[in-house]
Amino acid sequence: MLRRLRRWVRQFFTRTRSINKQPLNPVSLIVIILIDIFILVNVFNGLNDISNWVLSPNEAYPCYEQWRTYRENTSPDKNIQQLETILSEDYTLPTYSPNSPPPPRAQDQFQQTSRGRLGTVSSTCLAFGTAKDKVDTPANQTIKKAIDQKQTAIGNLENSNRNIRAQYDSTLLEKIAGQNRDQSINAVGAEKAKAQLDSNNEKIAQLRSEIKKLESDLLAKPESAELFKVLANNDAFTEVERGYKQASFWYPTIQLSLQALFLVPLLIGAGLVYRFAERKRYGLIALISWHLLIIFFIPLILKIFEFLQVGALFQFLFSIISRLFGGLVFLVSYTYILLIPIAGFILIKVFQKINVRSKASPSSLVQQSRCLNCTRTLKHNESYCPHCGHHQHQECHNCHQPTYKQLPYCRNCGADQESVS
Known part of the structure; x- marks a missing residue:
C-alpha cells in the first residue's frame, strides 16, 4: 500500500512538472505556476458569484x-x-427622476x-x-x-x-x-x-x-x-420563522449544487482534453490540462468539506443531538469522526472496483508489467498471465519475433502492427 502511494505521488509530480517525461525548465515552471494562480483566482471568483445567485435566508426573509x-x-x-x-x-436607493415619486x-x-x-x-x-x-x-x-x-x-x-x-x-x-x-x-x-x-x-x-x-x-x-x-x-411570524429555518437548512446544499454546476463542466472538459493530449502525445497541452484538473479539483474539495461543516447533514445531526443530549453539541464532532472514515472506506472500495473494471490502456499496462487482460501484476516478463492464462504476445508480421498484443509497433523491429489486416 505504501509503495503504491509513493508511486502515485511520484507520477503526480512527474505529470505536474514535465512535458513528454522531460522536466520543465525554471522559466516554464514559473509561467505555469502564474497561469495556475490566475485561473485559481478566477475559479474562486466564479464560485463566489454563482453561490450568491440564490437568495440567502436573510435575503429571502429580511424581516x-x-x-x-x-x-x-x-x-x-x-x-x-x-x-x-x-x-x-x-x-441606499437608486436615483429617480424628479417627476416620479x-x-x-x-x-x-x-x-x-x-x-x-x-x-x-x-x-x-x-x-x-x-x-x-x-x-x-x-x-x-x-x-x-x-x-x-x-x-x-x-x-x-x-x-x-x-x-x-x-x-x-x-x-x-x-x-x-x-x-x-x-x-x-x-x-x-x-x-x-x-x-x-x-x-x-x-x-x-x-x-x-x-x-x-x-x-x-x-x-x-x-x-x-x-x-x-x-x-x-x-401566525405571520410563525410562517416567517418556519420559512427562514427551512431556507437556512437547505441553503448550503443549494450553494454546493450551484458550485458543482460551475465546476463539473470545467473538470469534464479538462479531463477530456488531457486524455486526448496524452493519446496524441501533445505534451504541452497535456501538461496544461493536467494543471487545470488539479486547479478545478482544489475548490471542489474545499467546498465539499465546507458543506460537511454547515450543510444539511451537519444541521440534521445537530438537531438530533440537541434533542437527545441537550447542550452536548460537541457530540456532533464525535459523530463526524466516526462517520467520515466509514464513508471514506466505502468510497475507496467502490473506486477500487471501478478501477479494476475500467481497464487501463495497453501501453500503460505494459509499462507497469501488468496483464493485458486482467491487469494483475506480471513478474520476470511472463508470456502467460498466471492469474487468467492470457497470452501477452503475438508474432510480428515483419520480423516474426514475439511482440506485445494491442500495441501499435513491434518492440523488436518497430514495424507497424495495425496496418496489417
Missing part, C-alpha cells in the same frame, strides 16, 4: 431577525424602541435583492416593509429628530451635574473645615453649585416630560398602530 428581536424584547419601552430603530435606518424605501430594498437572482422575498416581509415605510415619514422623522436633540440636551446637563457635584462635595468640605473662600481650589461655591444642580434637574425633568409627550404622539399615529398590529400577528 425575520428584526421581528424576532422585537418579540424577544421584554422592555416596557420596546414599541418606541422599535419605532426609533425604523426611523434611524438608512436605505420614489417607491417605498424598505420594500424597495427588499425587492431589489431578488432581481436577477434565484428565489423570492417573503410576501409577509414585503408587507412588513410596507408598514415600516408608512412609519418612516418626514413628520415622524421630525419627531425623532426632536427626541434626539432633547436626549442630547439631557446628556449634556447630566455631564454638567456630575462636574458640579464633584466640586460641590469638595467646597462643602472646605466650608465645614472653615477654610476661606479665597483659598478654595474650586471655581464655584457650595451655594451656587447647589442652585445650579437644582436648575439643571428641573430642566432634565422638563425635557424628559417633553420626550414622553413626543413618544406618545409617535405611538398614537395610525401608521404606528398598523405596524404593531403586523408585529403582533403570531
Whole structure:
C-alpha cells in the first residue's frame, strides 16, 4: 500500500512538472505556476458569484431577525424602541427622476435583492416593509429628530451635574473645615453649585416630560398602530420563522449544487482534453490540462468539506443531538469522526472496483508489467498471465519475433502492427 502511494505521488509530480517525461525548465515552471494562480483566482471568483445567485435566508426573509428581536424584547419601552430603530435606518436607493415619486424605501430594498437572482422575498416581509415605510415619514422623522436633540440636551446637563457635584462635595468640605473662600481650589461655591444642580434637574425633568409627550404622539399615529398590529400577528411570524429555518437548512446544499454546476463542466472538459493530449502525445497541452484538473479539483474539495461543516447533514445531526443530549453539541464532532472514515472506506472500495473494471490502456499496462487482460501484476516478463492464462504476445508480421498484443509497433523491429489486416 505504501509503495503504491509513493508511486502515485511520484507520477503526480512527474505529470505536474514535465512535458513528454522531460522536466520543465525554471522559466516554464514559473509561467505555469502564474497561469495556475490566475485561473485559481478566477475559479474562486466564479464560485463566489454563482453561490450568491440564490437568495440567502436573510435575503429571502429580511424581516425575520428584526421581528424576532422585537418579540424577544421584554422592555416596557420596546414599541418606541422599535419605532426609533425604523426611523434611524438608512436605505441606499437608486436615483429617480424628479417627476416620479420614489417607491417605498424598505420594500424597495427588499425587492431589489431578488432581481436577477434565484428565489423570492417573503410576501409577509414585503408587507412588513410596507408598514415600516408608512412609519418612516418626514413628520415622524421630525419627531425623532426632536427626541434626539432633547436626549442630547439631557446628556449634556447630566455631564454638567456630575462636574458640579464633584466640586460641590469638595467646597462643602472646605466650608465645614472653615477654610476661606479665597483659598478654595474650586471655581464655584457650595451655594451656587447647589442652585445650579437644582436648575439643571428641573430642566432634565422638563425635557424628559417633553420626550414622553413626543413618544406618545409617535405611538398614537395610525401608521404606528398598523405596524404593531403586523408585529403582533403570531401566525405571520410563525410562517416567517418556519420559512427562514427551512431556507437556512437547505441553503448550503443549494450553494454546493450551484458550485458543482460551475465546476463539473470545467473538470469534464479538462479531463477530456488531457486524455486526448496524452493519446496524441501533445505534451504541452497535456501538461496544461493536467494543471487545470488539479486547479478545478482544489475548490471542489474545499467546498465539499465546507458543506460537511454547515450543510444539511451537519444541521440534521445537530438537531438530533440537541434533542437527545441537550447542550452536548460537541457530540456532533464525535459523530463526524466516526462517520467520515466509514464513508471514506466505502468510497475507496467502490473506486477500487471501478478501477479494476475500467481497464487501463495497453501501453500503460505494459509499462507497469501488468496483464493485458486482467491487469494483475506480471513478474520476470511472463508470456502467460498466471492469474487468467492470457497470452501477452503475438508474432510480428515483419520480423516474426514475439511482440506485445494491442500495441501499435513491434518492440523488436518497430514495424507497424495495425496496418496489417
